[in-house]
Amino acid sequence: MSQRVALAAPVAVALALAAYPVVASGYEVRATLQIFMWIVLAGSWNLISGLTGYVSFGHVAFFGAGAYAGAILISKAGWPWLAAALVGGGAAVLLALVIGYPCLRLKGPYFAIAMLGLNEVLRALVSYFEGLTGGGNGLSLPTLDATVPIYYVMGLTAVAVTVLTYLIITSRFGLRLMTIREDEVAAEAMGIDTARHKLYAFLLSAAGPGIAGALTARDQGYIEPISVFPLATTITMIVMVLFGGKGTVWGPVLGAVVLFVAQEVVWARYPYVHPLLFGALIVAVVLLMPRGVLGILQVRYRLPRTI
Amino acid sequence: MATPVLDIDRLRKRFGGVTAVDGVSLRLEAGRIYGLIGPNGSGKTTLFNCITGVERRDEGRVVFGGERVDGLRPWEIAQKGIGRTFQVIRVFPELSALENLLVVTRDRLAAARERADRLLRFVKLDGLRDEYAGNLSYGQQKLLEFVRMLMRDPTLILLDEPAAGVNRTLLNDLLEAVRQLRDRGKTILLVEHDMKVVMGLCETVFVLDHGEKIAEGAPGVIQTDERVIEAYFGR
Numbered sequence: 001m002s003q004r005v006a007l008a009a010p011v012a013v014a015l016a017l018a019a020y021p022v023v024a025s026g027y028e029v030r031a032t033l034q035i036f037m038w039i040v041l042a043g044s045w046n047l048i049s050g051l052t053g054y055v056s057f058g059h060v061a062f063f064g065a066g067a068y069a070g071a072i073l074i075s076k077a078g079w080p081w082l083a084a085a086l087v088g089g090g091a092a093v094l095l096a097l098v099i100g101y102p103c104l105r106l107k108g109p110y111f112a113i114a115m116l117g118l119n120e121v122l123r124a125l126v127s128y129f130e131g132l133t134g135g136g137n138g139l140s141l142p143t144l145d146a147t148v149p150i151y152y153v154m155g156l157t158a159v160a161v162t163v164l165t166y167l168i169i170t171s172r173f174g175l176r177l178m179t180i181r182e183d184e185v186a187a188e189a190m191g192i193d194t195a196r197h198k199l200y201a202f203l204l205s206a207a208g209p210g211i212a213g214a215l216t217a218r219d220q221g222y223i224e225p226i227s228v229f230p231l232a233t234t235i236t237m238i239v240m241v242l243f244g245g246k247g248t249v250w251g252p253v254l255g256a257v258v259l260f261v262a263q264e265v266v267w268a269r270y271p272y273v274h275p276l277l278f279g280a281l282i283v284a285v286v287l288l289m290p291r292g293v294l295g296i297l298q299v300r301y302r303l304p305r306t307i
Numbered sequence: 308m309a310t311p312v313l314d315i316d317r318l319r320k321r322f323g324g325v326t327a328v329d330g331v332s333l334r335l336e337a338g339r340i341y342g343l344i345g346p347n348g349s350g351k352t353t354l355f356n357c358i359t360g361v362e363r364r365d366e367g368r369v370v371f372g373g374e375r376v377d378g379l380r381p382w383e384i385a386q387k388g389i390g391r392t393f394q395v396i397r398v399f400p401e402l403s404a405l406e407n408l409l410v411v412t413r414d415r416l417a418a419a420r421e422r423a424d425r426l427l428r429f430v431k432l433d434g435l436r437d438e439y440a441g442n443l444s445y446g447q448q449k450l451l452e453f454v455r456m457l458m459r460d461p462t463l464i465l466l467d468e469p470a471a472g473v474n475r476t477l478l479n480d481l482l483e484a485v486r487q488l489r490d491r492g493k494t495i496l497l498v499e500h501d502m503k504v505v506m507g508l509c510e511t512v513f514v515l516d517h518g519e520k521i522a523e524g525a526p527g528v529i530q531t532d533e534r535v536i537e538a539y540f541g542r
Contacts (some may be wrong), residue, residue: 187382
């Protein structure tokens with residue numbers, strides 16, 4: 001019974017969201033599209049950081065890499081945006097492969113800082129290679145109103161990230177990722193090839209942000225280094241996961257929805273207090289409920305991680 | 308003499324200016340229980356870490372089952388059949404007791420589950436299989452760590468202070484389990500400070516002091532060895 005509800009509820013929500021653009025205003029479609037994007041970003045960060053325990057402070061780098069790869073293909077090579085988005089995801093995975101080898105040897109804060117540095121390096125690189133990226137002037141894409149189809153593709157990407165998280169968490173591969181978070185030395189001593197597992201988790205966590213970056217670039221029609229590599233985006237995805245519950249399936253979704261909606265409401269009414277409230281929320285989450293909403297429920301009511 | 312299960316040849320490990328293990332050679336044969344004793348800081352745990360690849364040795368060789376394993380990664384060594392427990396318990400706290408065992412093998416899930424259930428029953432933890440490992444008592448975690456190590460069915464078992472912090476009843480169960488493993492042909496090397504345990508269980512004892520092996524022999528012989536007494540009590 002409860003299993004049927006657990007399956008039926010998300011399907012019903014997905015169907016409602018699929019029909020939503022028919023009745024919604026342009027602003028509402030755009031806002032929901034943004035929520036989808038945050039679900040992709042938070043859900044992806046959860047894979048490497050929430051589940052595997054390697055806290056990435058530069059995850060927006062994959063979003064930016066996907067955005068630039070997609071935007072260049074669309075504007076310079078005339079690719080259709082859907083194909084460009086997929087290649088954007090591929091470019092982010094390739095980047096993760098290149099930097100994963102050296103960076104995943106680092107532990108704890110060193111990994112976090114290395115990722116932060118990577119993001120700054122990428123931002124500097126796209127500014128430098130002006131011929132390809134437009135440098136600090138940014139890159140404009142041909143005009144195209146594709147918000148509704150992008151809404152669907154971003155929605156599907158969000159579903160894919162969430163389903164992937166479910167599949168990982170319910171598998172022994174997922175359990176092995178968790179042993180890395182719990183105690184990497186013990187995991188190795190038990191015969192788990194932690195380096196390979198970390199790399200897989202890292203690659204999987206890069207694909208979604210890469211696709212989301214390319215889709216966002218197409219939807220906005222213009223990107224520049226500071227708009228696609230902001231540290232604030234990484235921090236927001238971290239806070240969303242911490243708020244919702246790291247290492248769970250629905251935590252990133254809950255965090256993305258609640259924080260985005262809250263942000264929109266507060267942002268609209270109190271633009272000056274907004275950063276202050278957001279900062280206070282970060283402190284409150286970390287101090288009062290480090291496990292997040294679903295993490296607390298999970299421990300208290302002995303729920304499975306698949307919540 | 309039969310081929311040894313583990314053959315350590317002049318192993319040396321330095322940390323900066325300190326030589327933690329200084330040219331130690333050991334040979335372990337199948338189906339026996341060995342003890343490794345020595346004062347604090349004599350290099351016992353470092354030796355364990357060099358065997359299991361957690362630390363990389365500076366000099367010397369470690370041959371396991373006729374194959375060199377020094378220089379391999381810890382997980383490769385574990386997959387070759389060396390299992391270990393830690394001095395400080397290292398279970399996976401936010402995995403259930405059952406999951407702690409399931410993650411270790413790559414066997415088919417049904418087979419892994421059956422083996423895990425049997426091992427949990429063996430240490431009387433089957434009633435707690437779905438409890439988070441972090442919620443178990445100290446002794447229960449110790450037992451869980453012990454059976455987790457058995458999931459891969461290792462040929463050589465390294466136990467780092469199995470008796471520390473364990474009550475008498477639990478300890479007797481644990482020691483009985485070790486004897487059973489020995490009877491099934493496993494080789495066991497244990498570090499232990501509890502001399503009663505060492506003397507009652509081990510067939511051969513190695514004594515380390517300042518990173519050097521100063522004695523080797525049957526427990527009765529070791530107890531009266533001049534150098535051993537000196538290492539423990541001073542001159």
